[in-house]
Amino acid sequence: MFKKEYQQLGPNGEITPRGENFVTQYLGYAERLRDKALAMAGRKGQAYIQMVEYQMQHGTLDALIRAGRGSGGNLAEIRSQFPGIPLNFADEIGESVEYVHVKLERGGLNFDLRAGSADVFNSNMISHRLLHVVIVSYYDEWRADLPPAGRAAIGKVDVLLEGGPVDEATVSRVTASEPEIREVVVSWLREFISTGDWIRFGRFVNLAAYIRPNGLGELIREVLDSDLGPVNREDLVEILGEIQDSCAVSVLVRVFDHSWPGEMSFPSLSRKCIEALGAIGTEESFAAARRIAVNDSYPSPLRWYAAIELGIEDKLGFDENEMLHEA
DSSP states (O other), rough: OOOOHHHSSOTOOOOSSOOEEEEEEEEHHHHHHHHHHTTGGGGGGGSOOEEEEEEEOOTHHHHHHTTEEEEEHHHHHHHHHHHTOOOOSSBTTTTSSSSSSEEEEETEEEEOTTTTHHHHTTEEEEEEEEEEOOOEEOOOOOOOOOOOOOHHHHHHHHHTTTTOOHHHHHHHHHHHHHHHHHHHHHHHHHHHHHHHHHHHHHHHHHHHHHOOOOOOOHHHHHHTSSSSSSSSSSHHHHHHHTOGGGGGHHHHHHHHHHHHGGTTTTHHHHHHHHHHHHHHHHHHHHHHHHHHHHHHOOHHHHHHHHHHHHTTTTTTTTTTHHHHHHH
């Protein structure tokens, strides 16, 4: 979290969201976000300079899920990948601040707390300590069973992925077991698309994001430009930024234009599109981000996010406190 967000914690570490505050049960995922942020200049590099670990009561995960609502295709993918999860959110979260925003990101369940739902988390705290993102320690009781193995190599890799977020240790195990994975993973992803195996697609595309095979960006662009099954579009957008796919700008702009009107006041997919444009770092991607930053027809928080990617938020006169409140 930003330093200012850390300073707004309650006396016992209570989270007091002004927009959404992100909590995750996966340390590796949070550390990856931190490392990405630290490589960035300006305010972007300060996004995760404060990391807090919370020890939580048993049952916290259940409480967060039961107080949760999903959004869009992400909700469909949660139901698909975690068939045993005790879902109680038939309706999408929209702009409501009364629920926890439950999200599937990079293969694991994460939670965005809003003003009316933070107490679900705060009331289950045991202790907290400053590390350097907010990390939640509780047991993932509803990890989906892995689907039956197909081809031997795919099945071996599927087991190694373990149904959770992919990290460097996982990638090391996979590459040791299947040295040719970089040459074949894109063809496997296309096979999953053709057979509608979106659970495996989600797991393997996050693996591919680490090993960066040839053709990954092209495949992701094709999926985002189509109406194919319940894919996690936020993950795919984020990956395009991570691999700095210079050919993805027009796709990201289209996804942004389609997503943002339905996301306010809590932009998620549209914000990740902006961040991906900044991460790609080309003249074309910066120009696309600038068009968002200076266009008064877009909501101020989105313009601010774009300005941050370009390092021009002060030049454009954005007030950080006002934007944090609106965001």
